[in-house]
Amino acid sequence: AQSVAQPEDQVNVAEGNPLTVKCTYSVSGNPYLFWYVQYPNRGLQFLLKYITGDNLVKGSYGFEAEFNKSQTSFHLKKPSALVSDSALYFCAVRDAGGGGGYNKLIFGAGTRLAVHP
């Protein structure tokens, strides 16, 4: 069965410092991996995705994520955090395998990022 874990409920970072939001996953086949961001009382916005190829994926707003197959991880990173990055971040995974059925997108529980001035 597919699953995704975000082990930290909250991450606190000082503005200007690098940030990492962790995500690990479990799928039976190859994964499609996504990061989304949610601001208060809004929907989720797509940040980036990993499908295949280069393990370092670059996305919106200066965010990037590193796919690590051996550790089944897809951590979100940014070299220099901004106060405006403070939001709720969701990791999601879909099994890329076939089998003829519909493979759902599974979301983690979310990690709240707080960037302090």
Place this chain on the structure above:
Amino acid sequence: DGGITQSPKYLFRKEGQNVTLSCEQNLNHDAMYWYRQDPGQGLRLIYYSQIVNDFQKGDIAEGYSVSREKKESFPLTVTSAQKNPTAFYLCASRKAGTDNSPLHFGNGTRLTVT
């Protein structure tokens, strides 16, 4: 601009009443989804539709119903059978035919039932 519109933004209902949440998209996407968001639980899939006039139950479909009569519209009805309906409801859509296209989300409807 293309996007997904959910209305209303806030909805208040008395227990025992059915309520319908609207979701409209002009992205020409075939697939549409309804998620429920509760604090600390991430998003849970209620229903999804990959084509007009067809829809499937997600993980928590009990107490909910949907219709998909038009490509642009995917309304969700929260019935009186839903035991704990107070939540933030999110509608999403994406291009069908490929599993790696990202979801596009509306801004949600916050439903409060008392």
